[in-house]
Amino acid sequence: MSFPRPAGVSRNRLTTGVLAAGVVLASLLASPAALADKTEDAIQYRQAVFQTLAWQFSPMGAMVKGKQDYDAEEFRTRAERLALLAQMPWEGFIAGSYDGDTDALSKIESDRAGFDKRAEALMTQSRALADAAASQDLDALRSQFVETAKTCKGCHQQYRAD
């Protein structure tokens, strides 16, 4: 199979090793022109996932900060989406996709283990946020929101140019 396997979905968490091997294999099998297209597609894909994720995150932040009324159902729906979206961008970080129209640093390639740990942290923290949202314990929810936001920021500081 030449397509990189999807990361995540808790009931079938594929290991990062398998994912990385799939990506490398896919790169070896592709022609140079197809590879350029594939690289651009991967960049656009991961950016699209993060944009979708940010859209869900923003009103949750407004609720946590009291700038928007807390709506338990909306918060829960958005937190659940966030936890699922958090599993998706990683297959877009393929070899050779750190030039061009991207802020992602090539450090992701040279320090893949460190990056994968950050990716894992986002999946874990956003899952915990969805669980906190379901419980409707507002203190837990607020503190878990902050933890999740810190996870985003920590990764950006290490692996994103801005």
Add this chain to the structure above:
Amino acid sequence: MSFPRPAGVSRNRLTTGVLAAGVVLASLLASPAALADKTEDAIQYRQAVFQTLAWQFSPMGAMVKGKQDYDAEEFRTRAERLALLAQMPWEGFIAGSYDGDTDALSKIESDRAGFDKRAEALMTQSRALADAAASQDLDALRSQFVETAKTCKGCHQQYRAD
């Protein structure tokens, strides 16, 4: 609450009426400049969701057509993601967001009931595809994939310029 409520999530399906009312209210409360930003954000958001959705859909198509080996777990993971992503783009179709960098036609505004029916169809068909993927009945899965693809195409023909 000024933020449009999220559509979908089966355990708490909010009605289109509530969603539309939220969007109208949000428009009335926003300043003209904030409104322009909001419109652009909404366009980019819905495009990001559809791009993420297409990325999940593509390898499923390759498997159905025999261009890629069928991998039950990958298919199921991607189908599950598709069903969840299918609930997300609709809140991006807000009043006044049919000019500018978008292929979405203003017919969406003038025929909102028709558009909402198409949106509902994508949610239903992609949910059925995820169920078929879980059952691993290959004939059912293939035929449900085709139904889902038809739902995309049918909506594009009516409401998208291309």
